[in-house]
Amino acid sequence: MSQAKNAKNTDEIVAQWKIERPDIDASPMAVCGDIWRASDRIKQAVADNAKKFDLDYPQFDVIMTLRRQGKGKTLSPSLLAKEMMLSTSAMTNRLDRLEKRGLIERIVDPNDRRGLRIALTDAGFDLVDTLVVSHVETEERMIENLTPEDRAELRRLLAKLS
Amino acid sequence: MSQAKNAKNTDEIVAQWKIERPDIDASPMAVCGDIWRASDRIKQAVADNAKKFDLDYPQFDVIMTLRRQGKGKTLSPSLLAKEMMLSTSAMTNRLDRLEKRGLIERIVDPNDRRGLRIALTDAGFDLVDTLVVSHVETEERMIENLTPEDRAELRRLLAKLS
DNA sequence: GTAAGGTAATTTGATATCGAACTATTTGAT
DNA sequence: ATCAAATAGTTCGATATCAAATTACCTTAC
Numbered sequence: 001m002s003q004a005k006n007a008k009n010t011d012e013i014v015a016q017w018k019i020e021r022p023d024i025d026a027s028p029m030a031v032c033g034d035i036w037r038a039s040d041r042i043k044q045a046v047a048d049n050a051k052k053f054d055l056d057y058p059q060f061d062v063i064m065t066l067r068r069q070g071k072g073k074t075l076s077p078s079l080l081a082k083e084m085m086l087s088t089s090a091m092t093n094r095l096d097r098l099e100k101r102g103l104i105e106r107i108v109d110p111n112d113r114r115g116l117r118i119a120l121t122d123a124g125f126d127l128v129d130t131l132v133v134s135h136v137e138t139e140e141r142m143i144e145n146l147t148p149e150d151r152a153e154l155r156r157l158l159a160k161l162s
Numbered sequence: 163m164s165q166a167k168n169a170k171n172t173d174e175i176v177a178q179w180k181i182e183r184p185d186i187d188a189s190p191m192a193v194c195g196d197i198w199r200a201s202d203r204i205k206q207a208v209a210d211n212a213k214k215f216d217l218d219y220p221q222f223d224v225i226m227t228l229r230r231q232g233k234g235k236t237l238s239p240s241l242l243a244k245e246m247m248l249s250t251s252a253m254t255n256r257l258d259r260l261e262k263r264g265l266i267e268r269i270v271d272p273n274d275r276r277g278l279r280i281a282l283t284d285a286g287f288d289l290v291d292t293l294v295v296s297h298v299e300t301e302e303r304m305i306e307n308l309t310p311e312d313r314a315e316l317r318r319l320l321a322k323l324s
Numbered sequence: 325g326t327a328a329g330g331t332a333a334t335t336t337g338a339t340a341t342c343g344a345a346c347t348a349t350t351t352g353a354t
Numbered sequence: 355a356t357c358a359a360a361t362a363g364t365t366c367g368a369t370a371t372c373a374a375a376t377t378a379c380c381t382t383a384c
Binding site: 008013016017019020021024025026027028029030031032034035036038039040041042043046067068069070071083085129132133136139140141142143144145146150151153154155157158159160161162 | 170175178179181182183186187188189190191192193194196197198200201202203204205208229230231232233245247291294295298301302303304305306307308312313315316317319320321322323324
């Protein structure tokens with residue numbers, strides 16, 4: 001995940017293809033590759049920050065999503081899964097681990113006995129409230145070289161992707 | 163991986179945090195989140211394309227890397243792993259599967275009996291040469307709404323990330 | 325009101341990943 | 355020359371993921 005020192009930059013990759021397949025315009029690889037790698041670096045930084053709180057990224061992801069719904073709010077496992085683009089079986093797994101750690105609890109849905117409501121425990125709530133500060137600092141550090149205009153422009157360009 | 167219909171856009175997420183934690187400027191989440199999601203969509207499209215050739219992304223990744231080195235060129239497993247930012251054990255796994263499919267072969271390094279040289283077979287070479295065409299088309303389709311200037315600007319901005 | 329089909333969550337089985345331990349070989353220091 | 359340390363690749367153990375199957379419950383159509 002972390003940027004390996006020896007990984008070629010995306011221009012070098014395009015140059016290699018230019019030699020091997022001069023009939024192909026490989027330049028999209030540079031654009032897509034740069035997005036890909038930027039994302040990997042952000043993911044790594046975010047995961048490293050979560051690790052400081054003894055959380056892996058999957059756990060971090062869930063409790064952040066729960067926290068931003070508001071104090072006392074709950075979500076069903078399937079909504080959580082949809083929200084974070086994950087299979088419900090992966091969500092079951094994440095919730096198992098978080099429940100074991102006492103950060104969330106599963107509450108039977110009073111209106112639908114098939115369903116559950118997932119709530120942060122007090123410990124989970126407190127943890128997120130500390131965590132989110134350094135999380136935002138981490139992300140800010142990743143993009144600190146971008147001016148406000150750069151940021152807006154970057155988002156505008158990314159929004160144009162199909 | 164695919165963009166879930168119900169996933170909130172990153173502005174909505176920032177807005178939720180604004181309510182819950184007005185003391186925090188969560189705007190970096192929107193920038194980083196947009197990069198993250200753009201990357202996920204590209205990854206999905208690339209994996210879907212590979213699937214048309216009965217390859218999963220990991221296998222695709224390896225044979226593309228080998229192919230662009232040039233016909234007949236070889237790389238060691240550890241260099242391959244470094245090149246694609248992967249553990250060597252994951253690389254062993256990928257090579258096992260590719261070897262079973264007859265797309266690559268492991269050749270003992272004549273200069274170092276600990277080492278291997280990984281080479282594409284003729285079948286592997288032919289497969290990549292078809293595959294790479296639709297791969298580039300796939301990536302081009304993802305960024306088709308970006309003008310050449312947009313693409314350069316996007317890369318310039320991404321390069322400014324820490 | 326009952327049966328058919330839909331939905332919620334979990335379980336199961338397969339695969340990919342990593343880090344650590346392991347085996348075999350090479351390199352380097354004396 | 356010898357032996358310790360480094361290196362190449364694999365194996366092992368743990369964890370995460372997905373898709374498909376499963377169980378339980380709800381909703382709809384009649």
